[in-house]
Amino acid sequence: MADISDGIGTMIEGTMLARTTSHDTALPGAHAAAGPVACPNCSTVFTGNFCPECGQKAHLHRSLAAIGHDLLHAVLHLDGKLSHTLPLLIAKPGDLTRRFIAGERAKFVSPMSMFLFTVFAMFAVFQMVGVTAPTDFADGMIEGFTDDSPFQRNIQRQITTLEQERGALPAGSPRRTEIDSEVKTLNTILAEAKPEATSEKNTANADPTESWIESHVFEKWKKNPGLMIYKLQSNGYKFSWLLIPLSIPFLWLMFAWRPQFKAYDHAVFVTYSLSFMSLLFIVMSILSTVPGSMGWVIALFSIAAPLHLYKQLRYAYSLSRFSALWRFAVLLFSTQVVMMLFLLILALLGAF
Missing domain, CATH: 4.10.860 (DNA Excision Repair, Uvrb; Chain A)
Incomplete structure (x- = not known):
């Protein structure tokens, strides 16, 4: 029960945080003011549901019921845009990416809001179904792989x-x-x-700071691997956003001779792609709770992940089949590099 309650709390936290990144926080169906009113936020006199200068609602709630409504709305609706965004994110990711970049944004959840919502939801589901990395190691296991x-x-x-x-x-x-x-x-x-002695001989002329960092990180993992794995999981949750800046340079290199595509376009592509992968991991983790379903889980990931990436790449950038295929192959390799860099960063963060 503790895992389930923690998971629900994590999901609510994520959706509330995702909501704060949305520019349009107006709730549909708000009550209109009876006549011209002065905005209590910026003092602009206006008629209608919202202030034309700052966007504040004309009708302000001051009740506990309103707080409950706002919480429920934030968790389930994300300003009413989730129902427009999810189908395109799943079935037509390239179309969603292209339309958002082109400026069609009023009806869609922004990439960062979508990313925050799906990542928090993914870790919440992981907690609820018990998906976690092992943190218990037999005595001497780590040493057995070292010296x-x-x-x-x-x-x-x-x-x-x-x-x-x-x-x-x-x-x-x-x-x-x-x-x-x-x-x-x-x-x-x-x-x-001993490897330490050999390492000292081979790195006699190396940077002492670098040698100290390597030794410190190694000793941390050797001394308490369970704690380090826990930190790796925790930091993966907190620093998942690092996958975005780590991925953008690889996309930029693939389109370096096509100046119409900017770094912002690549950021939107990466963020929506990561959002879908989070949703996919949610489905996989839930499916894995069914006995004998591991084969289906592996098949789902093996088919859905590359197919979605290819479709988003081709249609977001309006590429031909050949252009999309070679970039897709490079992107698969780049993804592995990004993941290795990300895990290395998490390992370093966990050691300090």
């Missing part, structure tokens, strides 16, 4: 055996001196075999 190789473990066992033997010998035994020499040699071999 705890079988060779090093064998040397360490030899050192332990020798030290135990030395401890059982009398103080004047000549064997104690031999054991001290053997242990010293084995410790030298062990130090040479």
Whole structure:
């Protein structure tokens, strides 16, 4: 129940935040004033439902019922534009992108508002259905992938055996001196075999700040991998917007010789595309709760994600099939690069 309540709260938080990014916050069906009124916000005298200067409503509510209405409206309607935006985002993403860029914006949820709404909704659904990355690791698991190789473990066992033997010998035994020499040699071999020692040799002339950062991040992940995975999830939720500026340069390069497409156009494309992917992950996470549905989940993602990306790319930029296909191939590769950069940033943020 806690996950469900957290998820609902997250969704409400996201839709309220998405609502604040919308320029038109007028509610349909507002009551008109009986006659000319002075706007309490900017003092403009006007007749009608809204002030022509600042957009404030003529009829102002002062009741708890009005607060409940505003909350419900924000969560379910997003100013009444969601019903116009969602069908196009799902079925005709290129048409939606092109029309919004061209200036047809009154009936559509803006890209950033749509992105905020879908991302918050996605993480809310993840919480409710229990989709999460593992945070429990067996002792020594991380070390097993780093410096705890079988060779090093064998040397360490030899050192332990020798030290135990030395401890059982009398103080004047000549064997104690031999054991001290053997242990010293084995410790030298062990130090040479450790990745940290090799790294220090190979980076003797490297930037000390860079070496410290690498060492700090590595030690954080090695010491408490569960906490770092939790931070990775949390930062992924908070910094998901970074995917937008990380993606724009790749689109700009693909259209560098076509000056009619600006960075703003690419930002709209990326933001609407990410919004659809969030919706797709919502459907996949819900579907995954059905026993035996994993094959359908994989098939849905394998078909819907590339098909949607191709359709949006081709029709948003009015491309021919050939132009859309080669750009689509480059975009698939760019997407992997962006995701790797994004995960690297999250890993660094989690370590500090």
